[in-house]
Amino acid sequence: MAKQTVLVTGGAGYIGSHTIVELLANNNYDVISADCFFNSSPKAYTQIEQITGKKIKSYNIDLCDEKAFDKIFAENKIDGVIHFAAFKAVGESVEHPLKYYHNNIASLVNLLSLCEKHKVQNVIFSSSCSVYGNVQKLPVDENTPMPKAESPYAYTKQIGESMLEDFCKQHTTFNAIALRYFNPVGSHISAKIGEWPLGKPNNLVPLITGTAIGKYPQLTVLGGDYPTRDGTCIRDYIHVTDIATAHVLALNYLLEHKNKSNYDVYNLGSGNGVSVLEAIAAFEKVSGKKLNYKIGDRRPGDVIAVYSDSSKVQNTLGWKCEHDIDSMMKTAWEWEVYRTQNNF
Numbered sequence: 001m002a003k004q005t006v007l008v009t010g011g012a013g014y015i016g017s018h019t020i021v022e023l024l025a026n027n028n029y030d031v032i033s034a035d036c037f038f039n040s041s042p043k044a045y046t047q048i049e050q051i052t053g054k055k056i057k058s059y060n061i062d063l064c065d066e067k068a069f070d071k072i073f074a075e076n077k078i079d080g081v082i083h084f085a086a087f088k089a090v091g092e093s094v095e096h097p098l099k100y101y102h103n104n105i106a107s108l109v110n111l112l113s114l115c116e117k118h119k120v121q122n123v124i125f126s127s128s129c130s131v132y133g134n135v136q137k138l139p140v141d142e143n144t145p146m147p148k149a150e151s152p153y154a155y156t157k158q159i160g161e162s163m164l165e166d167f168c169k170q171h172t173t174f175n176a177i178a179l180r181y182f183n184p185v186g187s188h189i190s191a192k193i194g195e196w197p198l199g200k201p202n203n204l205v206p207l208i209t210g211t212a213i214g215k216y217p218q219l220t221v222l223g224g225d226y227p228t229r230d231g232t233c234i235r236d237y238i239h240v241t242d243i244a245t246a247h248v249l250a251l252n253y254l255l256e257h258k259n260k261s262n263y264d265v266y267n268l269g270s271g272n273g274v275s276v277l278e279a280i281a282a283f284e285k286v287s288g289k290k291l292n293y294k295i296g297d298r299r300p301g302d303v304i305a306v307y308s309d310s311s312k313v314q315n316t317l318g319w320k321c322e323h324d325i326d327s328m329m330k331t332a333w334e335w336e337v338y339r340t341q342n343n344f
């Protein structure tokens with residue numbers, strides 16, 4: 001395959017930055033990033049350069065601004081797009097639904113219109129296991145029906161998938177893959193990139209590492225009376241580099257015309273259900289730190305247990321999950337230490 005140019009939206013973000021590193025490691029790709037640093041830092045680009053020794057072209061634009069977005073397509077010949085840029089806080093989406101509908105939907109409408117205008121045929125879309133809501137049967141596979149979404153965030157992912165599917169029906173030369181991530185955690189093994197949440201995070205792993213380093217006084221385990229093996233919720237944590245490599249495989253698959261259908265969805269999870277207390281125990285083991293935590297009340301909206309059947313992505317794209325929970329916790333901790341030492 002001749003060298004291809006990939007536009008990564010949200011390329012300075014958590015999963016975007018890790019994916020750029022994997023794209024650059026595969027010497028077939030030139031990468032362009034579009035990010036407005038709403039929830040990320042331009043420093044991510046310098047860090048990517050340190051890891052890969054390669055500089056990438058970048059645009060600081062809001063994807064809801066169609067004119068600004070158009071410039072990227074007009075100035076570059078793009079072969080494929082990986083679309084990460086979106087708001088992603090479930091709780092915030094319940095408080096500010098229009099903010100989520102506007103940003104996550106308008107940016108995707110603009111992206112697809114510009115793909116149509118500039119004849120770009122390949123898109124990989126960030127979806128989420130939240131499209132499944134409260135599941136009845138575990139593990140969850142791609143045939144699990146989608147119920148009414150539990151949050152505006154989850155609904156924007158359901159709508160995004162439907163938009164892609166409808167667009168693919170109308171444009172038979174256009175190809176799209178939606179990847180439904182379970183719980184992305186951890187950081188690059190170099191510890192030079194990771195999640196840079198603005199303000200206090202809501203997600204478990206940055207809260208564990210932030211508590212252990214002394215940013216927060218204590219972690220609260222949100223519910224200890226669930227009907228699970230130790231009373232705490234079960235999730236499918238997946239290392240961010242494993243998510244990143246799946247994007248490279250998905251893009252290769254489309255660019256090499258291996259896809260039989262022009263729209264498809266894949267779960268991306270490790271397949272292992274891990275409880276909150278098991279995640280904490282893994283963290284304590286790999287970091288050698290005792291975590292200060294207490295058991296508190298349940299969080300409204302939390303599902304009891306969810307984990308993935310990822311056989312479709314394994315069998316079709318040849319993807320393999322390389323990192324276990326210990327590796328996720330170890331790299332998350334190394335990143336926390338690195339960013340604290342460097343004032344990130």
Ligand code: UD1
Nearest residue numbers: 088089090128129130202203204207220221222233276302
């Ligand atoms: C949710 C979304 C997921 C989305 C992610 C991004 C659903 C079903 N899932 O994941 O799609 O990608 O947010 O933000 O909507 N916990 C504690 N203490 C804390 C924080 C969390 O015990 O202080 C527990 C939670 O109860 C949960 C687990 O840790 O059991 C993971 O929580 P979190 O990291 O917030 O992710 P999800 O809510 O699973």
